[in-house]
Amino acid sequence: MFNTQLEKDISSIFLNLREFAEQIDLDGQEVPAVVEDLELSPDNSREGVSFEGRTLYLHAVCLQYEYVPHKSCLLNGEVWYVLESSVELGLAIVKLYREKA
Template structure:
């Protein structure tokens, strides 16, 4: 078994395994095993708490999605994705070693 085969096996048996990390979500109308994390702007962009405490009328909620490259595509930044029936804007997206990482946001008031 070469490295690429070993990595694909680990992705299926551990990271995207429903008994380990993944949960079933609907992404763009497709039921997929995804790892979805809620993220704060502070975690994503490195802003300090003082900067974030300034009054704003609109707050953004961020999520990071991890999906297998074989199950999905790398969406364009600025496009809209539907996750579990809710629309989100794509803030970042990239593929690396068989995994697509997508950072999405939605505005909350």
């Protein structure tokens, strides 16, 4: 019962396009997601290189495959790399990174 209600809340509130979510293109698939900036520590092994990150929250059923660390993917037509990903109660959390231009 709790999981059923939680799944409804994820769809109707958290991933609602009129509330918190936005439509994104993830590897050619349009899905609703909440996108947040992700603060990343500088990579001290490569002087002068900095990174930017994003955290995606979306329905786990929307994932086309397993997002494993360092695998590339396309977010809104731009190449990003997976830092980490997990699924919690039907909600996928995918953290992405790329070098800052």
